[in-house]
Amino acid sequence: MNGNNRHAIVLGGSIAGLLAARVLTEHFEQVTLIERDALPTGAEPRKGVPQGRHLHALLARGYQALVALFPGFKTDLLEAGAVISDLSNDVRWYQGGYSVNFNSGIEAVFISRPTLEWLIRQRVVALPNLALRPSCAVTALTTTADQQQVTGVMIHDRQTNEDETVTADLVVDATGRGSHIPKWLTQLGYATPEESTVNVGVSYATRLYRRTVSDDQAKALLNVPVAPLEKRGGGVFPIEHNGWLATLTGYQDDEAPKDEQGFLAHAHSLPAQEIYELLKNAEPLSDIATYNYPASRRRHYEQLTRFPIGLITVGDAVCSFNPIYGQGMTVCALEALVLDKWLRSATQQNQPRDSRQFFTLIAKVIDVPWALAKGADTVKASPNLLDRYLNRLKKVSQHDKVVSLAFIKVVQLLAPPASLFHPRIVLRVLLGSWRRDQAKRSLKTAWRTV
Template identity: 35%
Template sequence: MTDRLRTSTRAVVIGGSLAGMLAAAAVKDGVDTVEIIEAHALPSGPEPRAGVPQAAHIHPLLSGGADAIEALLPGTIGQLVASGAHRVPMTTDMVYLSPEGWYRRWRRNTQYLVAASRDLTDSVVRERVLKDPRVTVRPHCRATGLLGDAGRVTGVRLRGADGTETELSADLVVDASGRSTRTPHWLAELGITGLPEDRIDSGLAYASRIYRAPFSTSGWPVVNIVADPRRPGGAGSIVPVEGDRWHVSLFGPPGAQPGNEPAGFEAFARGLRHPLIADLLAGAEPLTDITVTHSTVNRRYYYERLDAWPEGLVALGDSVAGFNPVYGHGMSAAAQGALALHRLTSGGLSDGLSRRAQRAVARPVGLAWSLAVGQDIHRPDVRGKRPSPADRLLHRYVSRLSRTAGGSFRVATALTEVLTLQAAPTVLLRPDVLLAAAAGPLRPPVDGPMFTEGELRLLREAGISLTAP
């Protein structure tokens, strides 16, 4: 069955994930209706959604992504905070051990992150998108192919839960199906081949668990113990999320990966470069089992480099690039891609839009890709690419910037702007930043984790002792 008689314009979004919802928000002002094709049922509230295998792990929303979501769906960040999410100023409310040492908690801050469970973030965005009567969802349905030819995509082939095959016409198809995307295969079916692709695998695995914090987490800092990629060892994070809970993730390379046994999880945390996370968890109550994931491959399709690209098709989010989730850039890059798509479609659909949109989506993807891969290629077990002399030189410069940031607000601000996807890496080559890096830190290094007097009081009241530096 084909619904070819249409009197209005329609966009079809493949996938009801965060990227799919943001894609719907992006294009709804440029068409009459948007239909989201979702393989599973969507929960009605902040509950786990099938098809999000990494939802059990920490999902910070960086300010670059949060600002993009706010531009697409005004009021979203306020609703997240009202629902229990934390707006964490960087680096003011971060206890952060970089490969070069402890960061100073600057009282001034220019960027932030939104700390919440993935379930809550998905739920709030989904609620705001589906309030619009122009946006509907077709659940328990899978896209199995594209309609059209190499010049223009005109819709999608669908298969329902009962196996029924249908065709759905569309003026625009947005693939937001994630890492399981079939777009490269579908393009080949249309005669478009030669798609460039990169896969870079650091070999990292990570394990996560949620704890009841021993006190209110309002204003409590994010804790990060970062591995030094030049030496063997793991990393870990504690992110305060809604409900006075701590979301804890531990990461490790081949041969030193965390497991799913509670005793091993705690022992792994104590064996990090600093035992701070283990110290804190000693006073917390486990609420969930431990979830382990080995899928941390960086994978990117360079759709923007193809000589031919069909009108009526755009790929977004993990369908374009999936990043090592250790760096927390996936949601933010997808949000920025959706905002770029919105800017091109808000006035309606036009010829040449799809190629322009795919190139626009590639820009935030490129920044997040350079940040993730720029770290992973220096790991000894990496597969897919080895660092070039230029990569090594850049890595040494960034390491110097990171060391300088511990005692220089100017450098800390520049690094934070890049890491939150608010600025291109060229910011780090500004004359003032180059001079600051040459001069080095203006203050002496911090010799241990920095906590405020109020935070130390909470720890003492909870009976938590910190290991002396």
């Protein structure tokens, strides 16, 4: 390790921060993870991550990345009680119709968000060159006199009630959507990143229930609304300790319910009736938690022409996605892999670390999930050819396993969207919908002749 690889600091100890810290321990002599919350000793929800009570899907690509970062992580998950099953066979997936069930060979992990974060934290705090500073709020950046380089941070220790300066060769901001970096950049005389937003106005209501069926009999249920026609959705996942975690969602003025009666009524109104059938007799184990998410927001750090040396930002602080598509944690994991690559290449080439290069690299990771979420959330007056093709593809995937698998792989970030335009898939989509239309037409003719 060279002279400027002595100490790295990570701000924020949620998923993005923990995964960044894991990577940094391979490149720096010492890594300090600074978290504002007093961290619980076990797997519990906490103040700094209010979304933690709600259903969190881990996309298949994110699961792969976690296993790459923490070899043997599947065992950790299973020992903590996670339910791991087949992404198609064991999920009743409704999006304008039920998807066909078949053995996809792709594993799906069902676990509560606090337990997942706790498992990752256990792995990270066990790293010998990692120091965790809970109950410490970062209050400012420190820089060289010319403000060209970030040299560390000011923190307020909530336990001792003292302020302190912590110096570092690299500061990684992972403080989430509310990150102060844009404000601090302005104070240092830098431009702030442009922001792209997609107003979604989605509300969440979540409740934990007792599960009486075993892990291998439990099917996850998902009802993803087809925007803009449908405003309501929901999901029920089998999680650790024989739990069913049920989240109901609503778009815009059709808010997710806050009370027991409304909760069941909302479930009853969903096209995927299996959700209501499961919940109506299940025993609730918690109150109903709610969350309102206004808009997907992407900060385009990659477009800035000037940026201080020694600072980068990751996770929701860069891009926060409509949670319905379950992309956030997976993007954090992919960014951690990029961080590793970026640090490795700077060391190999014996070059100073260029933060703008890092932002260019993570922009490529963000582009696809951002486009997928934005495409699904953008209401178009008249769908173009591409939209019509994708709509057909989704319909055909309800009965065609090959098309369904191709679609699943794209949504799970395992394959690029271009794979949906492979001639084999295009043919099946066109033929599949033609066959269905033919069937409908012959049914109509048959009726007329009766």
